[in-house]
Amino acid sequence: MECELMVKNAEIVSSQGRQKGHLLVRQGKVFARLAPGPVPEGLQAQEVIDAQGMMVFPGMVDLHVHIGEPGKEEKEDLSTGTRAAAAGGVTTIAIMPNSVPPVHSATSLRDRAGLIHRKSFVDFCMLGGAGGESVDDIVAQAEAGAVGYKSYVGAYRPDRPGLLCKDTADMLKTLEEVAKTDCFVGFHCEDGPTMRLLQERLVAQGRTDFAAYHPSRPEFTESLATLPLLEVARVTGARLYLVHMSSPWAITLASWWREQGTDVTIETCPHYLLFNEKDTERLGPYAQVAPPLRSIATQQALWDLVNDGTLDVIATDHAPGTPAEKKRGQTNIFAGGGGLPALETVWLTLLDAVKRHKTTAENLAWLMAEHPARIARIYPQKGHLEVGADADMILVNPDATTRFDAEKMYTKNKDAAKIFHGMEVGAKLEMVLQRGQVIAKDLEVTREQPLGAQWVKPHPR
Ligand SMILES: [Zn+2]
Numbered sequence: 001m002e003c004e005l006m007v008k009n010a011e012i013v014s015s016q017g018r019q020k021g022h023l024l025v026r027q028g029k030v031f032a033r034l035a036p037g038p039v040p041e042g043l044q045a046q047e048v049i050d051a052q053g054m055m056v057f058p059g060m061v062d063l064h065v066h067i068g069e070p071g072k073e074e075k076e077d078l079s080t081g082t083r084a085a086a087a088g089g090v091t092t093i094a095i096m097p098n099s100v101p102p103v104h105s106a107t108s109l110r111d112r113a114g115l116i117h118r119k120s121f122v123d124f125c126m127l128g129g130a131g132g133e134s135v136d137d138i139v140a141q142a143e144a145g146a147v148g149y150k151s152y153v154g155a156y157r158p159d160r161p162g163l164l165c166k167d168t169a170d171m172l173k174t175l176e177e178v179a180k181t182d183c184f185v186g187f188h189c190e191d192g193p194t195m196r197l198l199q200e201r202l203v204a205q206g207r208t209d210f211a212a213y214h215p216s217r218p219e220f221t222e223s224l225a226t227l228p229l230l231e232v233a234r235v236t237g238a239r240l241y242l243v244h245m246s247s248p249w250a251i252t253l254a255s256w257w258r259e260q261g262t263d264v265t266i267e268t269c270p271h272y273l274l275f276n277e278k279d280t281e282r283l284g285p286y287a288q289v290a291p292p293l294r295s296i297a298t299q300q301a302l303w304d305l306v307n308d309g310t311l312d313v314i315a316t317d318h319a320p321g322t323p324a325e326k327k328r329g330q331t332n333i334f335a336g337g338g339g340l341p342a343l344e345t346v347w348l349t350l351l352d353a354v355k356r357h358k359t360t361a362e363n364l365a366w367l368m369a370e371h372p373a374r375i376a377r378i379y380p381q382k383g384h385l386e387v388g389a390d391a392d393m394i395l396v397n398p399d400a401t402t403r404f405d406a407e408k409m410y411t412k413n414k415d416a417a418k419i420f421h422g423m424e425v426g427a428k429l430e431m432v433l434q435r436g437q438v439i440a441k442d443l444e445v446t447r448e449q450p451l452g453a454q455w456v457k458p459h460p461r
Contacts, residue, residue, distance in 0.1 A: 071100025285329025
């Protein structure tokens, strides 16, 4: 028996548990999984990696990544952003469509996929855009290979034609079209008009300080935006995907609709699990995300929703703000923004949380790999390490530690990673493999050139 690679003595983690043994790779795919112990005679592997003492996870499938290219390269370009993904063990990414020009037609989707294919250091799937002006292009984007769409509500971003449902009528037309496809539609759930009122009141009181950020976007602005979507998804049958949810109340409401049969899945992000409003009070724009970081009690409640199966996905919402955005926020928090880079920290910070008994390794394998792959319909190709899957994996040393150094990160705006700089976590990312080839070691990309990124198209449901 011949194969390209054997990862021997591995402890392979899946959503179902951990299994020891040897993993064989042929033509970039998991070809066999052998029981632990002596390797069978006659087995010839061109390369052997000894994973003794290490945990092996499927590479992360991240359904929420912002890379500005084309048009907003100052935030992140494909070279910096996808190197960050490779370094951090995020082996399949879905990039948000709000580039310039945006993606909300079959042509723009194919064009951007071509660009990503040429430049990306990791595999990818495509998100289209839905809402308003793009309503007649929704089905065509699915036919062109989209796994899902992104959209905004409630005049949250009036500057995003084709990606915005400006009212519930727009929402209905959009979700009716989405329901004709097998794709999900992801929505940013924050109610724009209410947030504007609250912000105006704070500003009138002279409040532009760091601590004014959370009361300008309280949890009920998230549930306000979520409720109409749940209803419209219920009546249209569209697959609804709620992105970066931070409010346990809104999440619990959504799970009630799900229990009644509405097809809704719910994403949260590592920053809501790792940090809280005290970090925003301390770091201002360097801990500024939308929705905002919540209270310590909410942070704990989100872990409970991770562990009881209510939350479906952890995605990064990787979005490094520029130095200018962060600087503006120093004097007026409402002028700041831009988000956090998280591709290089997501695995290690959450593995550290496993060590602190916040959740389990199996839950991470489900929320970060298998379930997002299933939602995007790229499972069984991606998201797990059973026979037949792409051999995308990370090798983790759970007994070592790592200290993050923002200066060494690949993300373009290293300054935006301040919240992670100097943080020590209780794990080390020894190796990242894409389709059986090593692409990174200890947070460093080992390839000069991309491997040849694969555009992963969805399987029919
Ligand atoms: Zn986002």
